[in-house]
Amino acid sequence: MALPERWDMEVDVAVLGSGASATTTAILAADNGAEVAVLERADVVGGTTALSGGVLWVPNNHHMAEAGFEDSREDALAYLNSLSLGMMDDELVETLVDTGPEMLRYMEDNTPVSLHVFEGYPDYHPENPGGKPEGGRSLDNDLFPFEELGSWAERINHQPDAVFFPATMLEIDTGQVEAIPQEVLEARRARDMRSTGQALAGSLIKGCLDREIPVHTATRARELILDDSDAVVGVRAERNGEDYFVKARKAVVIASGGFEWNEDLVKAFLRGPMTAPTSSPENEGDGLLMAMDAGAALGNMSEAWWIPGIHVPGDEMRGRTFARLILAERTWPRSIIVNRYGKRFMNEAANYNAVGHAFHTFDPNTFEFINLPAWLIVDSRYQAPIARHPVGPDAPDWIRRAGTLAELADEIDIDAAGLEETVARFNEGAVRGEDPDFQRGVSAYDSYNGDRSQEPPFTTLGPIDTPPYYAALIESGALGTKGGPKTNAQAQVLRARGGVIPGLYAVGNAMAGVTAMVYGGAGGTLGPGMTFGYIAGMSAAREPDHIA
Numbered sequence: 001m002a003l004p005e006r007w008d009m010e011v012d013v014a015v016l017g018s019g020a021s022a023t024t025t026a027i028l029a030a031d032n033g034a035e036v037a038v039l040e041r042a043d044v045v046g047g048t049t050a051l052s053g054g055v056l057w058v059p060n061n062h063h064m065a066e067a068g069f070e071d072s073r074e075d076a077l078a079y080l081n082s083l084s085l086g087m088m089d090d091e092l093v094e095t096l097v098d099t100g101p102e103m104l105r106y107m108e109d110n111t112p113v114s115l116h117v118f119e120g121y122p123d124y125h126p127e128n129p130g131g132k133p134e135g136g137r138s139l140d141n142d143l144f145p146f147e148e149l150g151s152w153a154e155r156i157n158h159q160p161d162a163v164f165f166p167a168t169m170l171e172i173d174t175g176q177v178e179a180i181p182q183e184v185l186e187a188r189r190a191r192d193m194r195s196t197g198q199a200l201a202g203s204l205i206k207g208c209l210d211r212e213i214p215v216h217t218a219t220r221a222r223e224l225i226l227d228d229s230d231a232v233v234g235v236r237a238e239r240n241g242e243d244y245f246v247k248a249r250k251a252v253v254i255a256s257g258g259f260e261w262n263e264d265l266v267k268a269f270l271r272g273p274m275t276a277p278t279s280s281p282e283n284e285g286d287g288l289l290m291a292m293d294a295g296a297a298l299g300n301m302s303e304a305w306w307i308p309g310i311h312v313p314g315d316e317m318r319g320r321t322f323a324r325l326i327l328a329e330r331t332w333p334r335s336i337i338v339n340r341y342g343k344r345f346m347n348e349a350a351n352y353n354a355v356g357h358a359f360h361t362f363d364p365n366t367f368e369f370i371n372l373p374a375w376l377i378v379d380s381r382y383q384a385p386i387a388r389h390p391v392g393p394d395a396p397d398w399i400r401r402a403g404t405l406a407e408l409a410d411e412i413d414i415d416a417a418g419l420e421e422t423v424a425r426f427n428e429g430a431v432r433g434e435d436p437d438f439q440r441g442v443s444a445y446d447s448y449n450g451d452r453s454q455e456p457p458f459t460t461l462g463p464i465d466t467p468p469y470y471a472a473l474i475e476s477g478a479l480g481t482k483g484g485p486k487t488n489a490q491a492q493v494l495r496a497r498g499g500v501i502p503g504l505y506a507v508g509n510a511m512a513g514v515t516a517m518v519y520g521g522a523g524g525t526l527g528p529g530m531t532f533g534y535i536a537g538m539s540a541a542r543e544p545d546h547i548a
C-alpha cells in the first residue's frame with residue numbers, strides 16, 4: 001500500500017513475529033545500532049519456537065570441538081550437498097554453514113541463550129557423506145530461569161497441558177535425571193527453570209527485554225507500505241480492531257513463521273495433503289501474502305518440515321485444534337504404520353521429515369494418495385504411549401482396539417488380509433532383527449527414539465504378536481512450512497522480476513528454506529532460522545534510511 005496519512009510508531013527496523021528467528025533478528029539489529037520493534041500477532045510471544053524442543057542444529061559449532069566431536073566446513077557441506085537433490089542454493093548453504101557457528105557464539109556471549117551438545121543425537125541421515133552418527137551438531141538448551149522474565153513469564157507461548165519439568169532434554173533422554181537429587185530439582189522449580197523451547201524462547205525474549213526492544217503483542221502485521229520507488233518503508237498492522245501504521249526507516253523483517261494453518265495456501269502450494277499442523281495456530285502465512293503483494297520471488301513453496309501427526313479429541317490452542325507429533329510412537333518395537341491396503345510403506349523409524357514425504361506417494365491408476373489415511377498398528381506388549389496416552393485397558397476410544405488383526409482391520413476399514421500378511425512378514429524379520437522391506441533399524445538414527453533398554457536393532461524391531469491389537473489414525477502433518485520469499489545471502493527478499501526489494505527481509509520458516517527438502521538433524525529448523533536472523537538483523541541495521 002501507499003504511504004498512510006499518519007504513523008502510529010516509528011522505528012528503524014520492524015520485525016514481524018516473536019519466534020527464534022524474529023527475536024534473534026531484533027537483538028542483532030539493536031546491537032548494530034538500530035531502533036527496533038517486534039510486532040507479534042498473538043497475545044503471547046515465542047510462537048512455535050516456545051512449543052518446540054528448542055534444539056539447534058549448527059554444524060561445526062564450538063561446543064562440538066570442546067566436547068571432542070569432530071566436524072568441519074567440508075563435512076557439513078558434503079552432508080548437505082548429498083541430500084540436496086539439486087534443490088539447494090550453494091551460496092545460501094555455504095552461508096548457513098559458515099555463519100552458524102558465529103551466530104551461536106555471539107548469542108551465547110551476548111544474550112542468556114545457552115546450549116550444550118545433545119550427546120548421542122545422530123544427524124537425521126547419519127550414514128550420508130559428512131553425516132555424524134555420534135551426533136554433536138544438535139544442541140540442547142541449558143535451563144533458563146523464568147523468574148528472570150518478570151511478568152513476561154506468563155506470556156511465553158505453551159501448549160495448554162504443558163508441564164515444565166526442571167531438567168534438560170539431554171538429562172531426561174539419557175536418564176541422568178534419575179541421579180538429580182530432589183533438593184536440586186526443588187531449587188530449580190523455585191526459580192521456574194525451564195528447558196527446551198521454553199528456555200530458548202524465554203532467553204531470547206529476555207535478550208530483547210534487556211535491550212529495551214518493545215515487543216507489541218496482539219499486533220497483526222497485514223500489509224507492507226511501499227514508497228514511490230517500491231522500497232518498503234513500513235507496515236500496516238491491526239491492533240484492537242484498528243489500523244496501526246509502523247514506519248520502518250531501514251527495513252521490515254518478515255519472521256512470521258510458515259503458512260501451515262492457512263488451508264487455502266496449503267492447498268495452493270504444498271506437494272500433497274497436510275492436515276495436521278503441530279505449530280502455533282497464528283502461522284497463517286500473513287508474511288507470505290505481504291511479500292507476494294510486494295512482488296517477491298518465491299521458493300521452496302511445496303515443502304514443509306513434515307512430521308506424522310495425531311489429532312487427539314479436545315486438543316485446542318487458542319480456539320484451533322492442533323495435532324501432536326509422533327516420534328517414539330512409530331520407533332518403539334511392536335509397531336508399524338500401514339495404509340488402507342494393510343501395507344507398510346516406509347521405514348517407520350526414519351526421521352520425521354523424510355517419513356513425511358512417504359505420505360504423498362501417488363498411484364496414477366487409482367488416482368489416489370495411496371498412503372493416506374494411515375494407521376499406527378501396535379500390540380498389547382508395545383510400551384510407548386501414543387500421543388501421551390497409554391495403550392492397554394485404559395486407552396481412550398480414539399485408540400481403536402480388537403482381539404485379532406482381522407477384527408482390527410474391519411474396525412478401521414482397511415484390508416484385513418493385507419494387514420495379516422504384512423504383520424506376518426514384519427514379525428518374521430523382526431524376531432531376527434531384520435526388516436528386509438524397509439531396513440528399519442539399520443541406520444543409527446532409527447534407534448535413537450526407540451527402546452534403549454534393548455540393543456539395536458531391537459531398540460526398534462519387535463514382533464506384533466500379542467492381542468489385543470491397537471490402531472491410531474496417523475495424518476500427514478508439519479512442524480511448519482518452509483516456502484516463502486526467496487532471499488539472497490543477506491536475507492534480503494528478491495523481487496520476482498530480478499533484484500532485491502529494498503528494505504524487505506525474510507527469515508525462519510517465512511523465508512524460502514535454505515535446506516530445501518532436508519532436515520539435517522535435530523534442530524534443523526531453528527539452527528538455520530537463527531543463523532539467517534543473525535544475518536538479517538545486522539544487514540537491516542546497516543541499510544540506509546529509505547524514508548526520513
Ligand SMILES: Cc1cc2nc3c(=O)[nH]c(=O)nc-3n(C[C@H](O)[C@H](O)[C@H](O)COP(=O)(O)OP(=O)(O)OC[C@H]3O[C@@H](n4cnc5c(N)ncnc54)[C@H](O)[C@@H]3O)c2cc1C
Pocket residue numbers: 016017018019020021022039040041042045046047048049050051052053054055056057219220221222255256257258278279280282283284285286287305325479480507508509510522523524525526527529
Ligand atoms: C512440538 C514441536 C517441537 C519442535 N522441536 C524442534 C526442535 O527441537 N528444533 C527445531 O529446530 N525445530 C523444532 N520444531 C520446529 C520449530 O519450532 C519451528 O520450525 C520454528 O520455531 C520456526 O521458527 P520461526 O521463528 O520461523 O517461527 P515461529 O516460532 O512459529 O514464530 C512465528 C511467529 O510469528 C507470529 N505471527 C504470525 N503471523 C503474524 C503477523 N501477521 N504479524 C505478527 N506476527 C505474526 C506467530 O504468532 C509466531 O509467534 C518443533 C516444532 C514443534 C511443533
